[in-house]
Each structure stands twice: as structure tokens, then as C-alpha cells.
Amino acid sequence: MAGPPGSPGPDVLRAFGVHDRPLERLGGGRGRTWRAGDVVLRPSGDRLEARWRSATLARLVHTAGFRTPRPVAAASGDWVVDARAAPAGDAAGAGAGTGDDGWEAWGWVDGRTDPTRVDDVIAAGAAFHRAIAHLPRPDFLDHRDEPWSRADRMAWGGTALPDDQTLDRLAATFRPVTSPSQLVHGDLLGNVLFTPGEPPTVFDWAPYWRPAGLGAAIAAVDAVTWHGVAVGRLGVLGTGVPEWPQLLVRALAFRIATLHLLDAWNADQTARHRHVVDAVVQHAAGTLDPS
Numbered sequence: 001m002a003g004p005p006g007s008p009g010p011d012v013l014r015a016f017g018v019h020d021r022p023l024e025r026l027g028g029g030r031g032r033t034w035r036a037g038d039v040v041l042r043p044s045g046d047r048l049e050a051r052w053r054s055a056t057l058a059r060l061v062h063t064a065g066f067r068t069p070r071p072v073a074a075a076s077g078d079w080v081v082d083a084r085a086a087p088a089g090d091a092a093g094a095g096a097g098t099g100d101d102g103w104e105a106w107g108w109v110d111g112r113t114d115p116t117r118v119d120d121v122i123a124a125g126a127a128f129h130r131a132i133a134h135l136p137r138p139d140f141l142d143h144r145d146e147p148w149s150r151a152d153r154m155a156w157g158g159t160a161l162p163d164d165q166t167l168d169r170l171a172a173t174f175r176p177v178t179s180p181s182q183l184v185h186g187d188l189l190g191n192v193l194f195t196p197g198e199p200p201t202v203f204d205w206a207p208y209w210r211p212a213g214l215g216a217a218i219a220a221v222d223a224v225t226w227h228g229v230a231v232g233r234l235g236v237l238g239t240g241v242p243e244w245p246q247l248l249v250r251a252l253a254f255r256i257a258t259l260h261l262l263d264a265w266n267a268d269q270t271a272r273h274r275h276v277v278d279a280v281v282q283h284a285a286g287t288l289d290p291s
Contacts, residue, residue, distance in 0.1 A: 015074040015081040016105045044102040046081045048140045054079035065127025068201045072105035111193030116221035122216040124200035125188040129212045151257035162260040170253045173284040179211035189219040204276045213241035217251035231279045245284045
């Protein structure tokens with residue numbers, strides 16, 4: 001029997017061993033994430049990326065500074081199950097392709113997000129980034145073409161930014177960034193769970209290949225823009241992060257370019273971001289060559 005609209009089908013639930021558990025839609029994941037007992041199910045997106053992420057996090061060593069949910073394998077042993085899943089145990093139905101119509105599963109972790117705890121989010125992100133600093137750059141990053149990946153390339157000079165006065169102001173302050181790139185989490189602020197007595201849980205890893213401090217910079221501009229954190233804290237949030245003013249500029253350009261690509265940039269967004277743009281540009285001005 002079919003479940004609620006947008007939920008994983010019965011063969012997907014059976015493949016992950018949760019067909020006998022009630023489904024609950026969760027608030028995150030753009031409304032497409034579901035809980036079935038102690039398992040969380042969500043659309044996998046690109047299967048190459050999903051399999052890589054699950055295999056990586058299945059063996060990642062946690063520390064006192066962070067943990068992650070562990071992935072749940074299907075009965076076939078695969079990390080991804082086709083949305084048109086065949087019966088459990090059929091490897092062909094368990095996502096043998098490379099499209100974006102599959103489902104993945106993760107162990108449930110108790111806790112709550114709190115975007116106002118930006119210092120703690122940044123600390124958890126830094127611990128996570130130290131743990132993944134040795135990982136090589138995955139090839140799938142070269143082929144991603146959704147708005148967030150396109151905006152990331154725009155913010156780092158890979159392609160032109162949208163024609164916009166706000167982005168022009170930010171781009172005028174761009175200077176070369178020499179910090180080494182590594183895998184980072186590009187959307188930390190709403191994706192860290194806090195549980196009393198436990199390390200913070202970093203989840204929904206959005207991987208990018210950029211300087212480690214970029215994750216903190218994106219979290220900082222998100223916190224100030226959307227969650228009432230004082231704009232005057234932008235500087236101190238990056239204490240000890242190399243090239244912090246430039247990372248803030250790139251982070252804000254990335255977020256605004258994404259809104260353009262989603263057709264969500266308008267007069268209201270311009271007004272909301274104005275004070276953050278002013279602060280980031282002024283902060284970056286302190287790093288410019290006075291000549």
C-alpha cells in the first residue's frame with residue numbers, strides 16, 4: 001500500500017528493513033526526509049555522490065569534537081535503493097545506476113539544531129574538517145550542475161557571477177586566497193545537532209573542495225543574515241581562521257549567487273542582505289593593499 005505523498009515506496013522501505021515501522025515526515029531536507037523508527041530516509045540525489053558519502057562516513061573516526069550519523073545499507077549491501085525498487089536482495093533494484101532517483105538511509109540521532117549557537121556550530125565543523133582533511137578530492141565534484149555547485153564556482157572565479165550591483169560590490173573586494181583546499185561541509189549552520197552529554201552531530205554533508213575555513217564563513221554569514229546574530233560578531237567568529245575576511249566575501253557571494261540561480265533574489269532579499277554586505281565589504285577592506 002502506498003504511503004503519504006513524497007514518501008519512499010514499500011519496496012524501498014523493505015529494502016532498508018523498515019517496512020513494518022510507521023513513517024514520519026521530518027522538518028528538514030526540504031520536506032523530503034522521513035523517519036521510520038531508528039532510520040532516516042531521504043532522496044539520495046546523485047548516486048555516485050551518495051555512495052561516496054555513505055562509504056566515507058561509515059568508516060570516519062569520530063572525536064570528542066563531533067560525530068556523524070552512520071549510513072544504513074540496504075539488504076543488497078548497497079547504500080542507495082532505486083525509487084522503483086525491486087524486491088530486497090535484488091542488486092539491480094538497489095540503485096545500480098548513477099541517476100538521482102534513489103533513496104539513502106541513515107541512523108537516527110536524537111538532538112536539536114540551533115542556528116543561534118553559531119560558535120558551537122563552527123567548532124563542530126572545524127573538528128569535522130580536521131577529521132576529513134586527508135581525503136582526496138572526489139571526481140563527482142567536477143560534474144555537479146545544480147544551483148549550489150554553480151554558485152560555488154561563480155564565487156571562486158570559475159564562471160561569471162550574475163549581473164547584480166550587490167555581487168559587483170563583493171567581487172570588487174575579491175583577492176587571491178592561498179589557503180589550501182580540502183573537502184569541507186558547505187552548509188553547516190542548520191546541520192549540526194546538539195544533544196546533552198554528547199558531541200555535536202554533523203549531518204547532511206554538502207561536500208565542496210575549498211579552504212577549510214569556508215564552512216565557518218558560510219555559517220557566519222547565514223547566522224547574521226537569517227538568525228539574528230549581531231553583524232558585529234562577523235569578525236570574531238573567524239578568530240584563528242586564515243584569510244577570514246576573504247572567506248566571508250566568498251561565502252556571501254556564494255549565498256547571493258545561489259539565490260539568483262533559484263530565481264529568489266528580489267528587493268526584499270537585497271534589503272535583508274544589505275547590512276551584511278556592508279559589514280563584509282568593510283571587513284575585507286582591511287585586507288586590501290592601500291596602494
